[in-house]
Amino acid sequence: MECMAQELVLFEDILCQIIDMICPENENYITLRDLKGCKLSGSVFNILFNLNKFSNGL
Structure with a gap:
């Protein structure tokens, strides 16, 4: 992202967003069951x- 002149995003922030999107049974x-049951798994x-x-969606 840095090479593309994009603002850097911390991995911890991305991980938190992914967990919020998937809502796994265990955080x-x-x-795979969590991913299959999630409508946002493509994202x-x-x-x-x-x-x-990803960078266009920010």
């Missing part, structure tokens, strides 16, 4: 793997 870990994968879509 200590996320299971979670964009946050983790697609920097362009």
Whole structure:
């Protein structure tokens, strides 16, 4: 993100957002069942793997 002149986002903040989006049964870990039951799982994968879509959403 720094190379793209984007504001840096702390991993802890991203993790908190992901947990809020998924609402896992146990906040200590996320299971496949949690992801399959979440309508926002596509957005979670964009946050983790697609920097362009993530930075455009900020």
